[in-house]
Amino acid sequence: MLSVTDLSVRYGAISAIRGVSLAIDEGELVALVGVNGAGKTTTLAAIAGALKPHQGTIAFQGEPIHGRPPEAIMRKGVALVPEGRDILPSLSVEENLRLGAFVRHSRSEYQSDLAQMIELFPILGQRLRQAGGTLSGGEQQQLAIARALMSHPRLLMLDEPSLGLSPVLVDQVFELIGRLRGRGVTILLVEQNVERTLQIADRAYLLRTGRIEAEGTPDHIRSAVDVEGVYLGDHGRMQP
Amino acid sequence: MITLDFIVNALSLGSTYALLALGMVIVYGILNLVNFAFGELLMITGYSLFVLSIGPRLPWVVMAVLAVGVAVLTSYLTERAAFRPVREHSPTAMLITSFAVSTLLQNAALLIISPRARGVPLPKLFSMSARVLGQDLPIRNLLAIATSLLLLGLLVLLLRRTVLGIALRAASDNFRMTRLLGVPANLVISVAFAISGLLAGVVGLFWVGRTASVTPTIGAAPLLVAFVATVIGGMRSLAGAVVGGYIYGIVFSMIGILLPPGMMEFREAFMFIVVILILLFRPEGLIRGAYSTKRVG
Amino acid sequence: MGLREWLERNSTFLVLAVALVVLAAITFAIGDLLIERIVTVLFIDLVLVLALQVFMGNSGILSFSVAGFMGIGAYGSVLFSMSPAAKAAALPDLYPLLSGVQLPFLASVLIGGLLAALVAAVVSYPLMRLSDAAGVITIFSLLVIINVVLVHWSRLTNGPRTLFGVERFTYLGTSAVFAVLFLGVAWWFKESSVGLKLRASRDDAFAAAAVGINIVAVRYLAFILSAFMAGFAGALWAHFITSFSPYAFYLSAMFVFLAMLVIGGPMSVSGAVIGTVLVTVLREGLRSIENNVNMSKILSTNLVGFTEVVMSVLLVVILVLRPSGIMGGRELRWPAALSGRNRSQGSTGDKSEGGVPRADV
Numbered sequence: 001m002l003s004v005t006d007l008s009v010r011y012g013a014i015s016a017i018r019g020v021s022l023a024i025d026e027g028e029l030v031a032l033v034g035v036n037g038a039g040k041t042t043t044l045a046a047i048a049g050a051l052k053p054h055q056g057t058i059a060f061q062g063e064p065i066h067g068r069p070p071e072a073i074m075r076k077g078v079a080l081v082p083e084g085r086d087i088l089p090s091l092s093v094e095e096n097l098r099l100g101a102f103v104r105h106s107r108s109e110y111q112s113d114l115a116q117m118i119e120l121f122p123i124l125g126q127r128l129r130q131a132g133g134t135l136s137g138g139e140q141q142q143l144a145i146a147r148a149l150m151s152h153p154r155l156l157m158l159d160e161p162s163l164g165l166s167p168v169l170v171d172q173v174f175e176l177i178g179r180l181r182g183r184g185v186t187i188l189l190v191e192q193n194v195e196r197t198l199q200i201a202d203r204a205y206l207l208r209t210g211r212i213e214a215e216g217t218p219d220h221i222r223s224a225v226d227v228e229g230v231y232l233g234d235h236g237r238m239q240p
Numbered sequence: 241m242i243t244l245d246f247i248v249n250a251l252s253l254g255s256t257y258a259l260l261a262l263g264m265v266i267v268y269g270i271l272n273l274v275n276f277a278f279g280e281l282l283m284i285t286g287y288s289l290f291v292l293s294i295g296p297r298l299p300w301v302v303m304a305v306l307a308v309g310v311a312v313l314t315s316y317l318t319e320r321a322a323f324r325p326v327r328e329h330s331p332t333a334m335l336i337t338s339f340a341v342s343t344l345l346q347n348a349a350l351l352i353i354s355p356r357a358r359g360v361p362l363p364k365l366f367s368m369s370a371r372v373l374g375q376d377l378p379i380r381n382l383l384a385i386a387t388s389l390l391l392l393g394l395l396v397l398l399l400r401r402t403v404l405g406i407a408l409r410a411a412s413d414n415f416r417m418t419r420l421l422g423v424p425a426n427l428v429i430s431v432a433f434a435i436s437g438l439l440a441g442v443v444g445l446f447w448v449g450r451t452a453s454v455t456p457t458i459g460a461a462p463l464l465v466a467f468v469a470t471v472i473g474g475m476r477s478l479a480g481a482v483v484g485g486y487i488y489g490i491v492f493s494m495i496g497i498l499l500p501p502g503m504m505e506f507r508e509a510f511m512f513i514v515v516i517l518i519l520l521f522r523p524e525g526l527i528r529g530a531y532s533t534k535r536v537g
Numbered sequence: 538m539g540l541r542e543w544l545e546r547n548s549t550f551l552v553l554a555v556a557l558v559v560l561a562a563i564t565f566a567i568g569d570l571l572i573e574r575i576v577t578v579l580f581i582d583l584v585l586v587l588a589l590q591v592f593m594g595n596s597g598i599l600s601f602s603v604a605g606f607m608g609i610g611a612y613g614s615v616l617f618s619m620s621p622a623a624k625a626a627a628l629p630d631l632y633p634l635l636s637g638v639q640l641p642f643l644a645s646v647l648i649g650g651l652l653a654a655l656v657a658a659v660v661s662y663p664l665m666r667l668s669d670a671a672g673v674i675t676i677f678s679l680l681v682i683i684n685v686v687l688v689h690w691s692r693l694t695n696g697p698r699t700l701f702g703v704e705r706f707t708y709l710g711t712s713a714v715f716a717v718l719f720l721g722v723a724w725w726f727k728e729s730s731v732g733l734k735l736r737a738s739r740d741d742a743f744a745a746a747a748v749g750i751n752i753v754a755v756r757y758l759a760f761i762l763s764a765f766m767a768g769f770a771g772a773l774w775a776h777f778i779t780s781f782s783p784y785a786f787y788l789s790a791m792f793v794f795l796a797m798l799v800i801g802g803p804m805s806v807s808g809a810v811i812g813t814v815l816v817t818v819l820r821e822g823l824r825s826i827e828n829n830v831n832m833s834k835i836l837s838t839n840l841v842g843f844t845e846v847v848m849s850v851l852l853v854v855i856l857v858l859r860p861s862g863i864m865g866g867r868e869l870r871w872p873a874a875l876s877g878r879n880r881s882q883g884s885t886g887d888k889s890e891g892g893v894p895r896a897d898v
Contacts (some may be wrong), residue, residue, distance in 0.1 A: 035393060045375050048420055049419075049420075050416060050419075050420060069419065070416075070419040070420045070427060071419045071420075071421075071422050071424045071427065074419075074420060074421060074422035075422050082417070082420070082422055086414055086416075086417040086420075088409075088410045088413045088414055088417065088418070089412055089413055089414075090409060090412075090413050091406065091409060091413065095406050095409075095410075097404065097408065098406060099406055099410055099418070099423070100402075100421060102403065102407065102421055102422050102423055103421075103422040147421070151421070151422065268670065274646045274670050274673060274674055280689065289576065322853055324855055326853075326856050326860070329856070329860045330860065331669070331670065332597065332599065332669075333856045333860045335599060335670075336599070336795065336799055336852065336856060337852075337856050339792065339795065339851070340792075340796075340849040340850075340852040340853050341786070341853070342833055343789075343792050343845055343848075343849045344845075344849035344850065344853075346842075347842030347843075347845040347846050347849070348842070348846060350842040351842040351843065351846065352657050357588050385760055427618045430729075460681065460788070464678055464681050466680055467674040467675070467677060467678055468674075468675075470671075470674070471667070471674060471675055475668070475670060505685075505688075505689035506685065506686065506689055506690075507861060508681070508682060508685045509682050509686050512682045514676060514680070515675070515678070516663050516664075517663075518663065519663040519666075519667065520662075520663040521674065523663065523666040523668075523671075524668075524669050525671075
């Protein structure tokens with residue numbers, strides 16, 4: 001469904017990622033793990049069109065999307081939930097969701113989608129009229145995911161959804177991701193929380209200083225991470 | 241003397257100034273562009289009226305609508321031709337571009353029409369007064385207030401009730417994320433410029449209505465108003481722009497009363513002192529937006 | 538440090554200074570009066586563009602008020618340099634305190650610069666705390682207000698009307714000397730610790746503040762220096778042109794200075810010089826075309842504003858194609874081969890991207 005070949009993105013003269021290749025098939029949950037600064041966010045941003053690749057190709061469902069503007073890529077069905085969520089703070093929760101459905105065109109569909117989201121995320125239903133900026137971190141995360149789902153994405157990309165959340169909320173987030181996966185949503189998940197991620201992923205890639213170090217099954221990645229002498233701490237978080 | 245006439249005058253000034261500030265902020269909020277050519281949109285409205293008055297006799301309202309339409313079109317075209325290519329670069333590059341466009345338009349008017357003032361047709365209404373509570377109030381002022389409130393109301397409706405409006409507000413919050421949600425950047429920006437042109441055009445009608453004439457440099461004063469009102473109000477918020485405009489208009493009118501006759505010519509200078517004082521205490525402007533602009537010190 | 542090292546470090550200044558002196562010498566040798574006038578004005582314009590560069594190039598904030606401070610310097614200086622008789626003729630309502638005073642040319646010019654710096658010091662502190670856009674437009678407003686004051690304070694300035702009777706003191710040599718002098722000032726400032734701090738704040742305000750740089754203070758200093766230079770240049774110009782009105786210090790002048798700096802490249806002193814020379818040549822060329830067309834009556838009406846139209850289009854083109862200007866933030870330097878050793882890394886080139894800071898997509 002998604003195939004990235006030899007992707008390279010630069011910030012000025014500095015290479016953020018180099019020679020990155022990955023592929024995702026429909027229905028899979030693929031993980032991209034690595035420490036801070038490894039280039040995970042850059043990779044997702046390039047796929048979503050927020051960054052222009054310096055080199056390489058990205059194809060989605062056979063069509064090239066590299067270098068295209070983000071709004072065009074979103075319309076093809078690639079939705080990004082960015083690191084930091086990027087909730088639109090002065091818009092209400094409902095308005096955020098309404099905007100998530102911008103690329104859909106049916107009013108009735110919107111209503112039923114909205115109802116579904118409220119079912120999935122009851123807390124959002126309680127705060128529909130509230131400004132997005134007043135929500136807590138966990139609530140914002142839910143809103144960001146719900147907003148992405150409103151667009152009926154074919155590929156959902158999540159950038160560090162557990163960042164900054166309490167353990168209880170982290171559990172909720174991973175449980176939700178599992179549920180979405182169960183409904184057949186194709187997911188590309190970027191996380192620092194390696195262990196939890198590998199528990200639910202079909203396949204994974206390990207990114208380090210801008211390059212793919214390892215790829216394959218969760219077990220394979222686990223041993224690759226071990227071999228590098230990286231310490232897996234309490235929460236399965238990677239240390240640089 | 242605070243008479244009804246004074247109050248209406250101050251409010252009408254504030255209303256036009258609020259529209260000016262709004263026209264400026266609506267573009268700034270999304271693009272981080274300070275549009276120096278904004279004042280020229282008023283100039284173009286005036287010149288359109290002038291040109292239209294040369295031809296066959298049309299009712300003033302028709303000419304007014306056409307003139308405002310030209311302003312909207314000009315605003316849209318300057319974005320397409322001058323700002324869009326520079327958008328990728330930086331706010332400063334866009335700012336200088338807008339200054340260049342402003343100079344270009346002014347000198348084009350100089351070149352094509354004339355450096356001298358040109359007469360502008362006005363509706364009879366503009367010279368009439370209405371008797372309210374024992375005072376003669378210029379209808380022009382009342383119309384200015386009414387028109388502003390109408391436009392503000394329509395704008396609020398657009399921004400709160402339509403998807404396009406939501407998209408505009410979102411773009412002002414976080415342009416990048418708005419695009420990631422599938423909202424076409426160019427559409428949002430064009431609409432913002434069109435609205436800006438509309439506001440400038442309407443204010444232009446009232447502005448030339450005061451002197452019944454238009455010159456190539458008529459845009460400088462409204463530009464200053466838009467700038468200062470925006471800075472007072474807080475550059476990130478539409479509500480702030482409106483508040484800034486009204487405050488500017490009211491304070492400016494008050495200065496007009498308080499100053500001795502010999503000093504009246506320095507009214508703008510005194511207004512500027514007031515602005516400096518406001519900025520001394522509130523650099524981010526009077527209205528705190530949900531997420532205020534960067535403040536340095 | 539050794540002489541070699543000093544020469545290396547300041548090679549930009551030396552190269553440019555020599556170029557300016559050569560230009561002055563050639564002009565003098567040619568002896569054509571018109572060319573002499575053009576080059577004299579070029580040197581004065583250079584000081585103004587350098588004034589702009591000192592603030593804008595280092596802080597990243599546009600300073601539209603440079604033309605205004607030029608005006609303050611112009612009027613401020615002539616109030617002291619004009620003889621009592623000339624003042625009585627040109628400014629009959631002048632304040633008694635000033636009507637009797639007369640100072641030598643240099644002192645008056647210095648006063649002009651100091652006056653401009655004083656106004657900047659009094660008014661601009663609150664403006665330095667503003668975010669970039671708010672700062673730019675408030676500084677722009679300052680230009681408008683200065684114009685309002687100059688136009689309406691007729692007792693001092695003769696109102697919107699032209700002020701006559703200023704003695705001619707600025708010649709080719711004078712303007713060349715001060716051009717080189719202020720070139721040195723601008724260069725020194727850029728390389729000084731204040732300049733460095735300012736550039737740091739331009740590139741990343743948060744990081745700069747985190748390191749303990751007082752952004753407001755460095756901006757303030759740069760702004761005052763910029764105003765002084767502009768005022769000084771205005772005074773020089775006043776004593777060149779000998780009669781002027783407040784509108785000479787307003788938007789059209791400002792546009793020219795801005796064009797010069799932007800086309801040359803705002804982030805470097807070399808850019809200021811290159812831009813000034815190029816734009817001067819261009820404008821003179823366009824103006825002679827305009828004059829010839831008008832004189833030959835090819836078109837039914839006079840061509841007015843043609844020069845400005847072409848300049849604005851050119852400015853936009855440059856901004857689209859090469860936003861950091863011709864020099865692109867680099868400084869001219871004495872070629873390494875001639876200095877006999879490897880080119881030093883030095884802080885003399887501005888390594889950040891573009892002449893104007895990059896935007897986030």
